[in-house]
Amino acid sequence: MPKDDDRAVQALAENARPLGSAPSDLDGLLAAVEGADFVLLGEATHGTHEFYQLRCTITRRLVEEQGFDAVAVEADWPDAQRLNRFVRGISEEHPREAFSDFQRFPTWMWRNTDVLALVEWMRGHNDGRGGAAVGFYGIDLYSLYRSAEAVTEYLARSDPEAAERARRAYACLDHVREPQEYGFEAARGMRPDCGEAVRGLFERLEQERPHATGTGWSAADEYFHAEMNARLVANAERYYRSMYSRRGNTWNLRDEHMTDTVLALRDHLRATGRRGRVVVWAHNSHLGDARATEMGRQGEWNVGQLLRERAGTAAVYSVGFTTHTGHVTAAEDWGEPALHRWVRPSRPDSWEHLLHRTGLPAFWLPTAKVPAEVIGEERLERAIGVIYRPDTERQSHYFGASLGRQFDSIIHVDETTAVEPFDITEHWEQREAPETWPTGL
The missing domain is CATH 1.20.1440 (de novo design (two linked rop proteins))
Known part of the structure; x- marks a missing residue:
């Protein structure tokens, strides 16, 4: 590895805040978002359990400790509205039934056990709160x-x-x-x-x-x-x-x-x-400021950029989520079954690999604390949506980004597991093993 990368890894490790099982591990992040009207919680894939779990934990604390009253997610408005009626106490149906309107591919994005745990908590939290109830909304x-x-x-x-x-x-x-x-x-x-x-x-x-x-x-x-x-x-x-x-x-x-x-x-x-005050859940590619990425140079904007421009930078706090390797729930092509896929280790020239080299299994990183010459440079960043194509991973899943200008903080979980869908099929149960990695780049 180049010596400059060694110095970059050292700078990242010095400013990383390890994440373990203690609730206090996230205290610094919660303090950093104080005063923001919009907290944007991203994800590097649409099927990673740890990303959902951490977003649930952060969301609960934002609701309980800072009075956030809306969770807005990358889902369609009418589908989410049924869940909204459930968490607000308007509907008395069984919790899983409240997810029944999520019928469009990819159903596992919302019909999964992590989101179920969140909406059940929201329902209990809202009980008797009337106008102080927190709602669940779709923005797609x-x-x-x-x-x-x-x-x-x-x-x-x-x-x-x-x-x-x-x-x-x-x-x-x-x-x-x-x-x-x-x-x-x-x-x-x-x-x-x-x-x-x-x-x-x-x-x-x-x-x-x-x-x-x-x-x-x-x-x-x-x-x-x-x-x-x-x-x-x-x-x-x-x-x-x-x-x-x-x-x-x-x-x-x-x-x-x-x-x-x-x-x-x-x-x-x-x-x-x-x-x-709104917590927004969507993919990193929607919530990290597009102006700091290859997307922006191609004339594309996104939610992270537009909210900063329209609501003001101080009103928006964005958190990106990354991983080095593990498993993910994703399909091979649009409309195909959810599979339990193996995520190949990140490329050596990527942000994910640099974060992996810190040696920490999980941490959050306030990007403003890292020297600009490290966090401001452009490297490859991985984005896996609902489809994962490891045989063309460089072209299909990596883009250039300056992490420090893209996000206010990063949460990195080095090895991750797949989110568990409600609708587990024989396809998903056949977990893909590392030896099945395609060889093409």
Whole structure:
């Protein structure tokens, strides 16, 4: 290894705060986020148990000790709303039943035992708290048709005339009932453009929002639920149409939607007498500032960047999560079964390998404490989503990033285990062993 890397490893090790089993190990991190309105908790994969477990622990403490009142996750709004009703005490169904609306691939992202433990804790914490209850919300935008149905169902109960306007606005979406097929046909002029109609409906709901009163589950919450679904339909329609348009940047559309949703959630909570402090769970690639990465140079932005720009840097604290090796729940391709995959050791020219060389099994690292010439340089960083392709790992899963400008803190767990899905299949039970690593790079 180059001598410069030896000095970098020493600087990282000197500033690392080891994480063991003591609750006090995270006291420094909790002190660092004091005063932030948004705490962003990332993950380097969408299927690592330790990432979920640590995010649960940090989230619980933020709720109990600092009064955070919302958990906003990389999931669709209507699916998360069912869980929100459960944790807020509105629904009396069995805890696992509250996850039933998570049917879209990849189900294991939310239908897993770690998230179950969190929402059961949230339900118990909320019992009897009324307006002080913490909620669970989705910020993604894939649920085009489910959200359209949610809007019309709400309006059918509250304003039949408005419900009829919604049905007319959404009518042109109903030809295929498959978002990507809709996007393909719309981008090629094979069907009427629904964009103006669905945006108009959202804007009308936004303008006619009633004055919020009360801090418990209220008419204002129900209206906000419909408004957020109408926002989602308008943005999802544009997103799917842009998938097949040379002018569209779907990454930017998606992350702008997620940012808008988080900010709207904060504003709604404050308007109804709550604090509006939000914990955000999403992938590192969404929550680390894109300006510090290869993504930014390619013209892409993300939630971490946009929140810093719109809410102010002092209002946002971002935590990235990394690992060197272990196991992960991931598929080989989109829509395929969840597998118990082995994560090959990180590349020698990556941040993960540098963090591995500290010799610490788990630690958190405040990046501002590390000399800028170490933490500010650009190295490769690994990103595994719901698909893991080790045979093309360099091209598929690594990108350049300056860790110090990307995150306020890093949590590194050197060897990790796979998150456990509710829906364990024979595919997942066949744990992939190290000797099955592909050889291609």
